[in-house]
Amino acid sequence: MRLILVLLLAISGLARAAEPDLLEPDRAFRFAARLTDARSIEINYQIAPGYYLYRDKFQFTLAPAGAKPGAPRLPSGRKHRDEFFGEVETYRGSLSIVLPFELADASVPAIHLTAVSQGCADIGVCYVPHEQRAELRLASLTPGATRSGAAPGLFSGAGSAADDTLVTRVFEGGFWLVIASFFGFGLLLSFTPCVLPMVPILSSVIVGAGQPVTKSRGFLLAIVYVLGMAITYAVAGVAAGLSGAMLSVALQNPWVLGAFAMVFVALALAMFGFYDLQLPVALQNRLADASNRFHGGHTVGVFVMGVLSALILGPCVAAPLAGALLYIGQSRDVVMGGSALFAMALGMGVPLLAVGASAGALMPKAGPWMETVKRGFGTLLLGMAIYVVSPYLPVSVQMFLWAALLIVTAIYLRAIDPLPAAAHGFQKFSKGLGIIALLAGLAYLVGAFSGGRDILQPLSGLRVTESGSTTFETPFERIKNGAELDRRVQAAAGRTVMLDFYADWCVSCKEMERYTFSDERVRARFREMVLLQADVTANNAEDAALLRRFRLFGPPGIVFFDRTGREIPGLRVIGFQPADRFVAVLDQALAFRQ
Amino acid sequence: MRARTLAVFTVVAGLSGAGGVLYHLGSRGSAGPGGDPAEVLERILAAPHTDVKGEARRLGDWRGRVLIVNYWATWCAPCREEIPVFVRMQERYGGRGLQFVGIAIDQPEQVAEFAREFRINYPLLLGGVETIELVRQVGNRAGVLPYTLVIDRKGKLVSRETGGLKEARLERLIQPLL
Numbered sequence: 192m193r194l195i196l197v198l199l200l201a202i203s204g205l206a207r208a209a210e211p212d213l214l215e216p217d218r219a220f221r222f223a224a225r226l227t228d229a230r231s232i233e234i235n236y237q238i239a240p241g242y243y244l245y246r247d248k249f250q251f252t253l254a255p256a257g258a259k260p261g262a263p264r265l266p267s268g269r270k271h272r273d274e275f276f277g278e279v280e281t282y283r284g285s286l287s288i289v290l291p292f293e294l295a296d297a298s299v300p301a302i303h304l305t306a307v308s309q310g311c312a313d314i315g316v317c318y319v320p321h322e323q324r325a326e327l328r329l330a331s332l333t334p335g336a337t338r339s340g341a342a343p344g345l346f347s348g349a350g351s352a353a354d355d356t357l358v359t360r361v362f363e364g365g366f367w368l369v370i371a372s373f374f375g376f377g378l379l380l381s382f383t384p385c386v387l388p389m390v391p392i393l394s395s396v397i398v399g400a401g402q403p404v405t406k407s408r409g410f411l412l413a414i415v416y417v418l419g420m421a422i423t424y425a426v427a428g429v430a431a432g433l434s435g436a437m438l439s440v441a442l443q444n445p446w447v448l449g450a451f452a453m454v455f456v457a458l459a460l461a462m463f464g465f466y467d468l469q470l471p472v473a474l475q476n477r478l479a480d481a482s483n484r485f486h487g488g489h490t491v492g493v494f495v496m497g498v499l500s501a502l503i504l505g506p507c508v509a510a511p512l513a514g515a516l517l518y519i520g521q522s523r524d525v526v527m528g529g530s531a532l533f534a535m536a537l538g539m540g541v542p543l544l545a546v547g548a549s550a551g552a553l554m555p556k557a558g559p560w561m562e563t564v565k566r567g568f569g570t571l572l573l574g575m576a577i578y579v580v581s582p583y584l585p586v587s588v589q590m591f592l593w594a595a596l597l598i599v600t601a602i603y604l605r606a607i608d609p610l611p612a613a614a615h616g617f618q619k620f621s622k623g624l625g626i627i628a629l630l631a632g633l634a635y636l637v638g639a640f641s642g643g644r645d646i647l648q649p650l651s652g653l654r655v656t657e658s659g660s661t662t663f664e665t666p667f668e669r670i671k672n673g674a675e676l677d678r679r680v681q682a683a684a685g686r687t688v689m690l691d692f693y694a695d696w697c698v699s700c701k702e703m704e705r706y707t708f709s710d711e712r713v714r715a716r717f718r719e720m721v722l723l724q725a726d727v728t729a730n731n732a733e734d735a736a737l738l739r740r741f742r743l744f745g746p747p748g749i750v751f752f753d754r755t756g757r758e759i760p761g762l763r764v765i766g767f768q769p770a771d772r773f774v775a776v777l778d779q780a781l782a783f784r785q
Numbered sequence: 786m787r788a789r790t791l792a793v794f795t796v797v798a799g800l801s802g803a804g805g806v807l808y809h810l811g812s813r814g815s816a817g818p819g820g821d822p823a824e825v826l827e828r829i830l831a832a833p834h835t836d837v838k839g840e841a842r843r844l845g846d847w848r849g850r851v852l853i854v855n856y857w858a859t860w861c862a863p864c865r866e867e868i869p870v871f872v873r874m875q876e877r878y879g880g881r882g883l884q885f886v887g888i889a890i891d892q893p894e895q896v897a898e899f900a901r902e903f904r905i906n907y908p909l910l911l912g913g914v915e916t917i918e919l920v921r922q923v924g925n926r927a928g929v930l931p932y933t934l935v936i937d938r939k940g941k942l943v944s945r946e947t948g949g950l951k952e953a954r955l956e957r958l959i960q961p962l963l
Contacts, residue, residue, distance in 0.1 A: 275899065316863055316947065
């Protein structure tokens with residue numbers, strides 16, 4: 192009985208979070224600050240969609256007293272009419288503010304920034320003036336040496352740190368998007384041949400009580416059962432997130448990622464039916480025994496059955512589940528991991544709920560189509576394997592792998608088999624998908640053989656341009672080694688120089704070119720600078736020496752030199768930066784005077 | 786017996802995992818309770834404020850009336866939208882014991898100017914850091930404006946309202962209290 196109460200509480204907790212979801216101010220206005228050099232601080236706000244900050248309401252204070260803040264440089268915001276104040280400017284999205292400061296005593300190890308901001312949400316509330324703090328260490332003027340003390344608490348670190356790995360950025364795509372995908376993923380999984388056999392089990396569990404079961408009671412029991420299952424998966428997700436957090440450094444290593452990819456491939460083979468992946472039979476039998484001892488019909492019993500069934504669930508859920516866990520482990524986000532797997536299990540539970548609600552009357556027909564779903568998962572796992580190792584592979588190899596995957600999938604989808612005259616709608620649909628996959632695969636194959644350099648534009652290698660066969664016009668002058676760099680920087684005396692480290696296999700570099708360098712505001716500032724680029728694709732001795740000289744491990748990395756030819760300390764861009772923030776960095780570089 | 790131990794263990798493990806998730810989801814929600822509201826309300830009623838004219842006031846001064854405490858600010862557009870409703874209702878029900886009191890998280894000059902312009906016919910007090918802390922404790926954890934407390938004649942907290950209040954909702958809240 193008490194258990195039901197706990198569960199109801201749990202459900203009401205979920206419901207509460209689902210209604211007008213108002214973010215805590217620290218989440219609505221994510222705050223970070225870093226020293227760009229010994230006299231200015233870059234303050235960043237990531238404003239959640241549907242929220243905004245007022246331009247004229249910021250207050251910045253510094254401690255100790257020897258540190259005096261100057262006038263903050265605020266970009267112009269969106270203007271709109273306010274009936275009381277007249278014209279008001281607000282910020283949405285990403286905001287970068289530069290706060291110059293003077294320091295009377297240069298020996299202090301750190302300064303403390305307190306930022307007060309005022310903002311509102313579109314749903315019709317505002318926040319009281321909100322205070323956020325950051326500690327800025329002067330001792331090491333390197334990016335990332337700052338600690339944002341904005342959000343204390345167990346899970347505060349999740350997602351707020353400036354991780355720039357590919358996977359975290361995928362996750363930044365939105366919490367709810369990931370949750371929804373995992374829910375859909377679970378729903379698909381429920382149509383594999385493994386989950387449906389549970390339907391009769393569930394029916395017997397529900398009916399097991401002996402007394403006649405009403406529809407609402409059947410539904411309630413089904414919910415309890417699914418929750419039992421979902422909570423078990425959530426625990427697994429949390430564990431994966433935690434282990435990923437501990438392995439975070441190892442996960443940057445190509446060998447570890449390679450091993451991950453191999454595991455994905457192995458799991459995919461299980462989905463294609465080359466072998467069966469499941470818990471050892473002895474363990475399964477013991478769990479099954481344990482679950483049999485609980486008699487159906489009772490809520491507690493049904494809940495425990497749900498928990499245990501998540502463990503027993505065998506041959507085909509195990510592989511996608513392991514894939515999902517690896518994925519979460521890589522993302523290192525504990526909260527996300529737990530919630531994502533919880534959502535996945537809920538998705539898996541949907542058909543079971545339907546069964547419960549209809550007291551067994553509604554049941555999808557099992558059939559060979561379920562094997563198709565299973566193979567679909569196999570394909571997905573292979574795709575993940577390629578994705579995980581792609582940062583370490585030359586583009587042509589990546590293209591070849593994608594081509595192979597797409598073309599083989601297309602053949603399985605019968606892309607080139609003729610359709611029978613009386614083709615089923617589903618057959619037509621799958622043939623259509625097959626042809627798309629086939630054409631995309633062929634494009635990648637052609638790309639791989641024609642020296643395409645851009646995974647997003649496999650055929651760009653074929654494009655005929657006046658300047659030859661480069662992918663697109665880059666305004667950079669290439670340099671090969673340190674001596675050449677020095678010559679160019681000297682020759683540029685009086686102008687600011689930007690040095691960009693680039694490599695063909697560097698995904699972030701491509702994104703910078705595509706999304707940031709192409710921005711009109713960025714281009715305007717580029718015209719005032721000398722732009723140099725070091726292509727370290729080959730990673731030969733000269734490349735390595737150049738990287739070592741700037742203490743970089745590899746691209747992407749951007750370094751600036753002031754008008755006298757010295758590197759501007761602290762003003763480096765490592766990893767992808769959207770145009771808004773990059774423009775602010777360029778402005779600082781242009782304004783810098785030693 | 787062993788099966789039961791196993792079951793208890795799995796349930797506890799499962800619930801603690803779900804607890805983590807719910808903690809996270811819960812912390813995203815709006816007004817979670819923070820402390821005993823009745824006790825916090827006493828402190829809210831006793832807290833010293835100054836009004837726009839610079840006089841010392843406490844919310845407890847209006848004990849015995851049906852009290853509607855509205856936390857707001859002039860820069861907060863959704864707060865301003867509901868104020869004409871408050872002015873109208875103060876006019877209509879003031880004689881029957883209804884008392885609006887606004888607490889502005891704002892600069893005194895701006896509040897005074899706004900009060901003139903909108904012809905506010907109820908007392909306006911100024912709030913500071915302590916006010917915000919009390920508001921958080923009474924249940925407004927995210928520190929959101931507008932936020933409105935409805936308190937009956939005996940000084941009991943009847944309702945906590947986050948965001949703009951519609952006239953119909955306010956009517957429904959106060960009618961049984963008058």
